[in-house]
Amino acid sequence: MVENRPVLRFIHHLTLIAGVVAVAFPLYVTFIASTHSLESILSVPMPLLPGDQLWANYSQVLTAGSTRGAQAPVGAMMWNSLVMALAIALGKIAISLISAFAIIYFRFPLRNFFFWMIFVTLMLPVEVRIIPTFKVVSDLGMLDSYVGLTLPLIASATATFLFRQFFMTIPDELVEAARIDGAGPLRFFWDVVVPLSKTSMAALFVIQFIYGWNQYLWPLLITTDEKMYTVVIGIKRMIVGGDALTEWNLVMATAMLALIPPALVVILMQKWFVKGLVETEK
Amino acid sequence: MADISLHAVTKRFGDNEVLHPLDVAIGDGEFVVMVGPSGCGKSTLLRIIAGLEEATTGEVRIGGRRVNEVEPKDRNIAMVFQNYALYPHMSVRDNMAYGLKIRKLPSAEIDARVERAAGILELGPYLARKPRELSGGQRQRVAMGRAIVREPAAFLFDEPLSNLDAKLRVQMRLEIQKLHRSLGTTSVFVTHDQVEAMTLADRMLVMNAGTVEQVGAPLTVYDDPASTFVAGFIGSPAMNLVPGRRVGDGVEVGSGLEFPLPEALRSTARAAVTVGVRPEHLVVSSAGSVAGPALAFRVDSVESLGADSLLHGSAAGASFVVRVDGHQAPQPGASLTLSPKPGRVYFFDTPSGRRLAG
Amino acid sequence: MEKRVVFRSSWLPYLLVAPQIAITVVFFFWPAFQAVFYSFFLQDAFGTQSQFVGLANFAELFRSESYLNSIRVTAVFSTLVTVMGLAVALALAVAADGILRGALAYKTLLIWPYAVASAVAGVLFAFLFAPSVGIISYVLRGMGVDWNWVLRGEQAMLLVVIATVWKQISYNFLFFLAGLQAIPRSLIEAAAIDGAGPVRRFWTIVFPLLSPTTFFLLVVNIVHAFFDTFGVIDATTQGGPAGATQILVYKVYYDGVKAADLGGSSAQSVVLMAIVIALTVVQFRYIERRVQY
Numbered sequence: 044m045v046e047n048r049p050v051l052r053f054i055h056h057l058t059l060i061a062g063v064v065a066v067a068f069p070l071y072v073t074f075i076a077s078t079h080s081l082e083s084i085l086s087v088p089m090p091l092l093p094g095d096q097l098w099a100n101y102s103q104v105l106t107a108g109s110t111r112g113a114q115a116p117v118g119a120m121m122w123n124s125l126v127m128a129l130a131i132a133l134g135k136i137a138i139s140l141i142s143a144f145a146i147i148y149f150r151f152p153l154r155n156f157f158f159w160m161i162f163v164t165l166m167l168p169v170e171v172r173i174i175p176t177f178k179v180v181s182d183l184g185m186l187d188s189y190v191g192l193t194l195p196l197i198a199s200a201t202a203t204f205l206f207r208q209f210f211m212t213i214p215d216e217l218v219e220a221a222r223i224d225g226a227g228p229l230r231f232f233w234d235v236v237v238p239l240s241k242t243s244m245a246a247l248f249v250i251q252f253i254y255g256w257n258q259y260l261w262p263l264l265i266t267t268d269e270k271m272y273t274v275v276i277g278i279k280r281m282i283v284g285g286d287a288l289t290e291w292n293l294v295m296a297t298a299m300l301a302l303i304p305p306a307l308v309v310i311l312m313q314k315w316f317v318k319g320l321v322e323t324e325k
Numbered sequence: 326m327a328d329i330s331l332h333a334v335t336k337r338f339g340d341n342e343v344l345h346p347l348d349v350a351i352g353d354g355e356f357v358v359m360v361g362p363s364g365c366g367k368s369t370l371l372r373i374i375a376g377l378e379e380a381t382t383g384e385v386r387i388g389g390r391r392v393n394e395v396e397p398k399d400r401n402i403a404m405v406f407q408n409y410a411l412y413p414h415m416s417v418r419d420n421m422a423y424g425l426k427i428r429k430l431p432s433a434e435i436d437a438r439v440e441r442a443a444g445i446l447e448l449g450p451y452l453a454r455k456p457r458e459l460s461g462g463q464r465q466r467v468a469m470g471r472a473i474v475r476e477p478a479a480f481l482f483d484e485p486l487s488n489l490d491a492k493l494r495v496q497m498r499l500e501i502q503k504l505h506r507s508l509g510t511t512s513v514f515v516t517h518d519q520v521e522a523m524t525l526a527d528r529m530l531v532m533n534a535g536t537v538e539q540v541g542a543p544l545t546v547y548d549d550p551a552s553t554f555v556a557g558f559i560g561s562p563a564m565n566l567v568p569g570r571r572v573g574d575g576v577e578v579g580s581g582l583e584f585p586l587p588e589a590l591r592s593t594a595r596a597a598v599t600v601g602v603r604p605e606h607l608v609v610s611s612a613g614s615v616a617g618p619a620l621a622f623r624v625d626s627v628e629s630l631g632a633d634s635l636l637h638g639s640a641a642g643a644s645f646v647v648r649v650d651g652h653q654a655p656q657p658g659a660s661l662t663l664s665p666k667p668g669r670v671y672f673f674d675t676p677s678g679r680r681l682a683g
Numbered sequence: 684m685e686k687r688v689v690f691r692s693s694w695l696p697y698l699l700v701a702p703q704i705a706i707t708v709v710f711f712f713w714p715a716f717q718a719v720f721y722s723f724f725l726q727d728a729f730g731t732q733s734q735f736v737g738l739a740n741f742a743e744l745f746r747s748e749s750y751l752n753s754i755r756v757t758a759v760f761s762t763l764v765t766v767m768g769l770a771v772a773l774a775l776a777v778a779a780d781g782i783l784r785g786a787l788a789y790k791t792l793l794i795w796p797y798a799v800a801s802a803v804a805g806v807l808f809a810f811l812f813a814p815s816v817g818i819i820s821y822v823l824r825g826m827g828v829d830w831n832w833v834l835r836g837e838q839a840m841l842l843v844v845i846a847t848v849w850k851q852i853s854y855n856f857l858f859f860l861a862g863l864q865a866i867p868r869s870l871i872e873a874a875a876i877d878g879a880g881p882v883r884r885f886w887t888i889v890f891p892l893l894s895p896t897t898f899f900l901l902v903v904n905i906v907h908a909f910f911d912t913f914g915v916i917d918a919t920t921q922g923g924p925a926g927a928t929q930i931l932v933y934k935v936y937y938d939g940v941k942a943a944d945l946g947g948s949s950a951q952s953v954v955l956m957a958i959v960i961a962l963t964v965v966q967f968r969y970i971e972r973r974v975q976y
Contacts, residue, residue: 051881055778056785062775063792066852069807072818076810088821138702145699150689157700164711166963170910170932171955174939174948175714175721195710198703215687216410219377220471224424225398228690234423238414257800259914264940275800279918282806291810298803305798310791320797320857377688 077296084291100296109281109293115269117297120277124256127273130193131255132248139202140240144232147210165200169261177264187268196261201323202247209243246319249312253305274301327388327478327511328353329374334383336369343369345535351513356505358514360522361532367515368483374513375481376400388478403472407484409464411456418452421470442470462493482514486521498524519559531555553678556601556671562635564601567643568675571596576672579641584618584670590681597675604635604648606669609661620663627654721949740950749926757930760844761908768848768904772855780863797853801911805918808846836927839920843928846915851907855900862896902966931955
């Protein structure tokens with residue numbers, strides 16, 4: 044820092060600690076609630092120290108679900124979430140990588156038209172075209188299926204832009220050297236572009252995994268079968284309305300299970316996460 | 326190995342003709358340097374030979390075969406780039422072997438060639454490293470190794486030394502020379518640095534604004550520049566070029582300084598003539614003892630380079646630079662009498678810039 | 684920017700863009716086109732007959748008190764979310780930028796809410812603030828606040844704003860911190876030598892230099908508040924009580940899915956598309972301008 048001011052630094056630390064506490068408090072309460080029986084949570088005020096029902100609550104939701112709301116086991120829901128998150132993340136990376144490659148490394152009629160088509164999807168988030176998109180998926184017979192859950196979400200302008208941006212930074216001479224070495228476009232793609240794009244792919248994977256895992260509106264619309272619920276939908280379905288009727292202990296255990304995988308991804312892959320966030324916004 | 330020839334080649338980007346029709350013939354085993362300022366078209370010409378650009382018109386032949394329609398990989402050439410263009414994720418060994426693998430050479434043959442090239446370039450200890458773990462000079466050597474293993478008909482160098490520091494550049498220059506002596510492969514080398522051109526070339530092509538100004542051995546070009554552009558570009562510091570007026574059998578420069586025209590040039594010289602003298606061809610003489618033109622030179626400033634000193638000043642109202650021995654430099658403000666060495670005064674037609682010929 | 688050298692093939696590039704274009708056409712353009720199409724029609728309750736009504740759906744929309752209310756709610760909601768989210772995140776980022784040790788630990792502890800689904804964030808806060816059993820409700824009651832967001836519109840609004848801000852802080856924090864760290868130290872040092880204290884330095888040097896980041900976050904947060912908060916609302920108030928938290932996106936969903944009003948919902952979709960396009964244009968202008976820096 045420019046000058047040494049202990050008081051200022053103290054204020055800074057104080058601000059940060061207050062921020063960390065405020066951010067963490069809901070998580071703490073969630074965790075506590077997931078370790079108690081419903082009765083002890085409903086006794087106002089609820090306890091603020093861990094209880095002894097941790098195992099009971101988590102094994103209950105993982106294998107059987109709640110008793111009053113959705114009764115599908117959360118274990119299966121987490122599997123669905125994982126499938127959805129992975130399919131969306133990997134699918135987006137795959138189709139964006141090849142379309143960006145085509146747009147950067149080829150000149151062909153309609154190239155700009157395709158680019159603009161992809162660009163325009165930025166302006167059409169699923170939230171604004173809910174009903175017709177639902178109809179299309181329903182007409183294609185994709186309701187309550189993994190394909191229906193994932194395919195409509197894997198076209199992504201941001202991922203295509205990210206790769207396009209990255210390809211721009213690959214020196215022209217590298218393509219020229221590869222061409223003189225005798226590499227055709229696909230060979231160049233596999234041998235040079237894919238290995239060089241690894242960090243961009245990792246960054247994008249983190250962001251898109253979280254995006255896929257946390258999808259709400261879309262699975263809400265197209266899943267009616269409890270077997271196809273993702274965990275985020277499952278939580279919502281466990282809330283049956285009315286404070287005292289909801290099995291908050293089970294809901295909170297499910298919430299912990301819903302947020303731990305993406306939170307771990309963010310914390311463990313922090314470097315890629317930050318890179319991904321910053322770069323997808325360019 | 327092969328000769329390379331270009332016939333009436335032009336290149337147009339949109340409405341902009343960057344290469345005017347030009348013919349170049351490069352002999353088998355020859356080391357030709359294309360030199361010129363940035364934007365003169367030298368790199369474009371090299372890329373046309375490589376097949377990375379298409380000639381708008383004209384014909385390119387390598388080893389007698391027309392290659393206009395041939396892909397770069399099938400032209401049997403190798404190229405060394407200014408920024409090395411090494412594949413960052415591959416080891417030195419894989420960088421060198423990549424082109425051979427694509428050509429599906431037997432792996433024993435690939436290993437042998439890579440080892441041989443690594444031996445020549447002293448890259449043996451670095452074969453397992455990634456490019457980012459190498460110094461600039463080593464990277465440049467890997468780029469050359471990648472070219473050597475291909476055993477091509479011709480090497481194309483696109484400003485390969487420009488990203489190196491001054492000391493390394495000298496060293497690499499010598500290595501390229503040595504390499505060419507031992508391999509004898511036809512080489513085309515593009516640079517903007519006239520020192521590289523002078524030291525490396527069997528023949529050099531001096532280019533300016535999309536045309537070839539002069540072709541010749543380095544010393545020939547130095548001794549007999551064909552135009553003011555070549556005279557100013559080749560040689561350091563640049564030749565003194567002073568515009569003058571035809572007066573009788575001589576050319577008057579500044580106020581009353583006259584250079585006599587050789588007899589052979591008197592019929593061709595028109596009213597505006599530019600006089601050129603290299604800084605190293607002006608010698609300090611004692612007044613009165615000079616046969617030819619004597620320049621009353623006043624020193625404005627002195628640059629000491631060690632072995633030499635450069636004197637900046639003027640004579641008869643025109644500016645000159647003079648190269649003298651490093652330890653015999655006068656002080657600024659001194660007055661000297663200078664005379665050009667006999668036969669070392671050049672005359673150019675001012676409007677066209679062409680050298681006057683008899 | 685264009686590549687100098689490109690590959691040549693008459694079919695390969697089409698094959699490479701085909702998957703993305705196919706998905707884009709089937710799941711983006713076709714539905715968007717249908718939304719526009721349906722917005723000009725009136726359907727009966729069973730979806731069997733439809734009648735072209737021109738702009739009547741739009742006209743009705745802007746006459747409808749509940750839609751106008753939804754616009755007001757959205758404006759209040761996005762303003763609160765953006766202002767609060769940016770202010771808190773900026774304070775935290777400035778603090779994190781101003782300390783020597785532990786910045787990385789604080790950063791790690793502050794960024795994880797990004798990973799929480801907005802619906803889950805909604806559930807968390809619904810529980811904390813649950814009128815009868817919520818721990819914070821208990822504290823509020825102890826302080827004499829009559830807390831019941833199930834019945835009180837302004838409390839419901841406060842709840843969804845807090846849940847949204849909580850989730851959005853990590854994003855804003857990261858960008859502010861990156862922006863702060865991109866400001867050359869030499870500028871701060873020059874100002875310090877000129878005698879400017881920390882507070883003055885912040886307002887006269889740091890804050891102006893941070894304005895591109897701030898503007899960027901402003902747009903992103905508005906977009907977020909408009910479109911990505913569906914989960915928060917649906918998991919907590921479901922637009923209630925009495926439409927007090929029914930933002931535009933929620934109303935499209937409610938009218939289309941729950942009330943099965945295809946024409947009205949489509950007209951709302953078209954209005955939303957216009958809003959996204961406007962926001963995208965603003966964002967794009969910003970990017971263009973940033974390129975010029």
